[in-house]
Amino acid sequence: MTHPTSHRTWTGLFRMAVAAGALLALSGCASVFLVDNQVQSYARWADRPTPSGASVPVAIPQAPQVFRFDRLPSQQEQRGGAGQVELERLATLSLAKVGWTPAASGVTAPWTVQVSGGTLRLPRAPWESPYDGYWGGGFGPGFGFPGRDYVVTGTGQIIYAPLFLRMDTPYYQREVSLVIRHATSGRVVYETRAAHDGRWNSSNALWMAMLDAALRDFPTPPEGLRQVNIEVPR
Template sequence: MKQFSFPSVGAVALVAALLSGCATSITVDSQVQAFSSLTAVPAPATYKFDRLPSMQEPGQARVEAMADPALHKAGFRRDDAAARYAIQVTGRVQRIVSPWADPWAGPMFGGFGWAHRRGGRFGFGMDVESPWYHREAAVIVREAAGNKVVFESHAVHDGPWMDNTMVFPAMFEAALAGFPQPPAGARRVDITIAPAQSQ
């Protein structure tokens, strides 16, 4: 005989948040670790994007566009013709198993009828997925003359948000938090996205 259960309050809240979309602000919490040899925001902090041979695909331009606002907020100004710094940015995303996923693959009884429960599916004829995504963002700043690395930061975030154009800008902002002298060691950095930004 299979065991049935109702969704937890947390699961219901998560699904409600996903269904409500941009009705409320969201917080992108990233685990960040940064390293810097800079003591002040350099002047002029002009930069150009630097790409490895493996980073020539069209998607790299989209990653750089998502990093631009955070770089400007940190004090950098893009100037490809007279760049003092060469900045390399990367963004990776992978769909992973949701922490809300039920190891039981059998059916369950939802609020209004029978449904199959796997990864947060429940309710009356509903098939509400709760996908989860693992994302990594990195920023490496080199002196254009000499190619010396003067700043490096990595941010990691796991969450349900599918929109890369919403999450990655917040992660790049987290990666640059505290620039040019970020705290030592790993830390959590929360970036809140307002409703207008999360549409």
């Protein structure tokens, strides 16, 4: 026969162990978050045309290399200028990891780099219904009906709940791209894009992870769309 006190002791120890395990798991998960990117890159180093129309083999440039940033007219516009400066600063850090750095003043750069980024804010994730997530005024979870302005609570009670009371969690679709050109001819020699979507708020760490993903396998990337995951400390 098990003594009641002993049973309570073991039950308490078990609950403490479960709680400790949960806290450990949460602390581990909270230390980093995963930025999963869909990346596609195109390298055209060896396709330099000549005046006669023939192509001349070009050696793939090995690090170190120097470059200068090039901007589209829309990126030079004053309203978006501050954001572009910050994006180029982050791109400079990512490019430095592959041995490409901005040319010093007075130094001719053989390459130009154009970097761009954008965010599309959605009210909810694409797979979420606008009628999910009702709560029946303290009566328990509610079940919504499309086109109706009431819900049935967990107790079966029908209550009025206008659609505009639903609280959505924003969902973001982001993309960065880098285009490298031969400075003299203007010919594109490298293009890469990274796309990521999720609920993370915009931060420099997030954009850096996307830029790092876009430059993965530079300067000889594999063909086709690939997934590149980057872990970012919280």
